[in-house]
Amino acid sequence: MSKREPPAARRRRLSVDDRRDELLRVGMELFSTRAYDEIWVEEIADRAGVSRGLLYHYFPTKRDFYVAVNRAAAAEVGELTAPARSLPLAEQLRAGIDAYLRYAEARPHGFLTAYRGALAGDAEVRATVEEGRQRQSARILEALESDREPTALLRLAIYGWTAMAQAVTADWLRRRAPRREVVRDLLADALMGTIRAAAQAKAEELSQQ
Amino acid sequence: MSKREPPAARRRRLSVDDRRDELLRVGMELFSTRAYDEIWVEEIADRAGVSRGLLYHYFPTKRDFYVAVNRAAAAEVGELTAPARSLPLAEQLRAGIDAYLRYAEARPHGFLTAYRGALAGDAEVRATVEEGRQRQSARILEALESDREPTALLRLAIYGWTAMAQAVTADWLRRRAPRREVVRDLLADALMGTIRAAAQAKAEELSQQ
Numbered sequence: 001m002s003k004r005e006p007p008a009a010r011r012r013r014l015s016v017d018d019r020r021d022e023l024l025r026v027g028m029e030l031f032s033t034r035a036y037d038e039i040w041v042e043e044i045a046d047r048a049g050v051s052r053g054l055l056y057h058y059f060p061t062k063r064d065f066y067v068a069v070n071r072a073a074a075a076e077v078g079e080l081t082a083p084a085r086s087l088p089l090a091e092q093l094r095a096g097i098d099a100y101l102r103y104a105e106a107r108p109h110g111f112l113t114a115y116r117g118a119l120a121g122d123a124e125v126r127a128t129v130e131e132g133r134q135r136q137s138a139r140i141l142e143a144l145e146s147d148r149e150p151t152a153l154l155r156l157a158i159y160g161w162t163a164m165a166q167a168v169t170a171d172w173l174r175r176r177a178p179r180r181e182v183v184r185d186l187l188a189d190a191l192m193g194t195i196r197a198a199a200q201a202k203a204e205e206l207s208q209q
Numbered sequence: 210m211s212k213r214e215p216p217a218a219r220r221r222r223l224s225v226d227d228r229r230d231e232l233l234r235v236g237m238e239l240f241s242t243r244a245y246d247e248i249w250v251e252e253i254a255d256r257a258g259v260s261r262g263l264l265y266h267y268f269p270t271k272r273d274f275y276v277a278v279n280r281a282a283a284a285e286v287g288e289l290t291a292p293a294r295s296l297p298l299a300e301q302l303r304a305g306i307d308a309y310l311r312y313a314e315a316r317p318h319g320f321l322t323a324y325r326g327a328l329a330g331d332a333e334v335r336a337t338v339e340e341g342r343q344r345q346s347a348r349i350l351e352a353l354e355s356d357r358e359p360t361a362l363l364r365l366a367i368y369g370w371t372a373m374a375q376a377v378t379a380d381w382l383r384r385r386a387p388r389r390e391v392v393r394d395l396l397a398d399a400l401m402g403t404i405r406a407a408a409q410a411k412a413e414e415l416s417q418q
Contacts, residue, residue, distance in 0.1 A: 039244065120335070121331060122330065126330060152384070152387055153395060156380055156395070159364065159377070160374070160377035160378055160396075160399070161373060161399075163373050164369040165369070166372070167342075167372030168366070168369035168371050171368055171369075176359055178361055178362055178365075179414070181281075181414075185406075185409070185410040186362060186366055186406050186407060189402075189405070189410060190369070190370075190403045193398075193399060193403060193406055194373075194399045196398070197395050197398030199272075200394070201391050201395040201398060202383055203396060207393050
């Protein structure tokens, strides 16, 4: 922020950002626990204590609002699942998966609307889902190999596992079985298995050259 | 087909089906090797030797045509990847994965249009992609356990792996690396790892009860 701006302009700008954040917070609450089609713009405005006109000023359509909410939720889940570098590798990965599943379990509709539901076909929502995979992949690769460049095969394997994690989470949220800890262990073991499979396929390729 | 129909009606109906099949065959050729947006209805009609009017009679829009082509391709890949029950389990799975990758490699745009490209957000195309996963999952489960009901956890694990296989295939088709055999081995080893992970997570759950 420029130091030359008068204090009033700074306050006004902050206030606009704060208002937007507040609307997104209300949206995250609403969209995460109820289906997209059940939520009306009137309810969002009421809950946020603003007029419909003001809501439309920030977000021209309900879909635009959802897209922004979905992006904010993706950033939040990204922070919550950041690996704790002090733990051993397998524990870091397991803790990250556990945080991801807890987040999804508490906000099933938020996850399902983006992944399977009303807006799963929306190009921007799909881009956000894809960005989530890419970020998750990059983090796992970072945790795995801090000193050397990961192979193309390992990148591909980890990226594939992130798609598995999303599909498994979506299916689990719909069925609500088995228990979260069981799903966490499944995904953690499958990830370690995938990492080993990449190492093995690479070794086979090298031995054939 | 009813035996009471006169031969002429039967011929006419067959001819309609044959025409449709022929159009789909042309569509599979075109859409599999070039991007959706590059293909014009005129070219499809020319290639099939029919008028645009007749093409529109069968498929009202290019999107409708693509949806039908995509469904026909999914049925074809389903047949090609049917497991050879005479082989040992691991070989059955590896052969099925190999057939799937060969099919996708020869028709990269057909796969990418549905999975990542112009029509990846289309609800019917997404349903076809999802049906493909479900069919692949059911087959793998069938190959794994012929005599007992698979557990919910194994179903979830295999379903997750099919999402991984699609994501890995899409990424591989875009980058054209590593070699197909390496990707096949990666997916086959990851599948066996996933099956073991499901067995292990189940065992842990039972030991905690």
